[in-house]
Amino acid sequence: MLASIRHSLLASFVCLAASTNIVAQTQSPATVPASLVGTYDLTYDSINPGASFANGDKVTVVVGSDNSFCINGESLTSPVLLNGNPAEAVWFNTPANVAYALSNLTGSFNEINVLSASLAFYGQLKGSKVSDSTTCSTASAPATPTPATAELINQVFSVAETKLPEFFPGGAITLTFENYTYRFYPQTAIYLAISDGSVFLLGGAFGEAIVNAGPVSTVLATLETYPTPSTGGTVTPPTTGLDLWNLSISGSFSSAFIQNIAFTGITVSDIPAPDLNDTNAINSEINTSLAGVASGISSISITVINNSASQRTFDVRFNATLTGLGAVTYNLRYDYTR
Secondary structure (H helix, E strand, O other): OOOOHHHHHHHHHHOHHHHHOHHHOOEEEOOOOHHHOEEEEEEEEEOOEOEOOOOOOEEEEEEOOOOOEEEOOEEEOOOEEEOOOOOEEEEEEHHHOEEEEEEOOOOOOOEEEEEOOOOOEEEEEEEEEEEOOOOOOOOOOOOOOOOOOHHHHHHHHHHHHHHOOOOOOOOOOOEEEOOEEEEEEOOOOEEEEEEOOEEEEEOHHHOOOOEEEEEHHHHHHHHHOOOOOOOOOOOOOOOOOOOEEEEEEEEEEEEOOOOOEEEEEEEEEEEEOOOOOOHHHHHHHHHHHOOOOEEEEEEEEEEEEEEOOOEEEEEEEEEEEEOOOEEEEEEEEEEEEO
């Protein structure tokens, strides 16, 4: 998973070429080898929010000899190989915005990667095969989480700002990114986000790791128990002393199957900028922002373009491995301005 929504944004950018050019990817039928047919008892390892599983959930998967894929009672068919990658069979459940990539067809079982239908990485199902049974039982099918309505989402923001203005001072605007609806409070450097019916916190007093505060209904009920601060005076939000910048990232993406796909990138407001004199800090930032999305990051090459009081710009080139695409090369430009 990523260490912050900022990292989530950056990691999603890395997947942008794959997700926005999905129609350009080649697909061919996949055949599951007999050695991988059977029943698996797996545990979900959450990397990025968005999946219907919670971290640590126990999940039963049945891989059929007819190339079917049954996960907690829901059966999918017609797996594909993406871009000729022989190692993973991918089943798509487009209406549910999810895909499952079984690895490794050319060897033994490794894991099942859980992705969005556009191949954004959510997490992994890890464990082992427990039997050769191919019976798909619906008894353990999980309930589909109910997404929060716009009214409930606005209520979370409103109640949080009313009850806890020291963390969530008023005036922030509501933004969306992929499956997140969120507000960022620059005075406290805190993100408050809602995704798939759950509330997430990060930054400031909540630290640099995403905190899952629980379902929207539970969070609202808890917030309502807090006293409303006195209206006799003005609440002054705490200052953080953070030096905040606006970040723009652009670049190109190449793999053995997709060459030099250019894209304009993304823009993120009000985030700290790294010290461009500290190469180790930049390397750490890149690895942290891409954790769980691209693995095997190597050959990082950094070129500082501008390092002034109002602009910090650097180019970075690196190799990595991306689910469904194999080896990839990125050429990115990070441009911080204020």
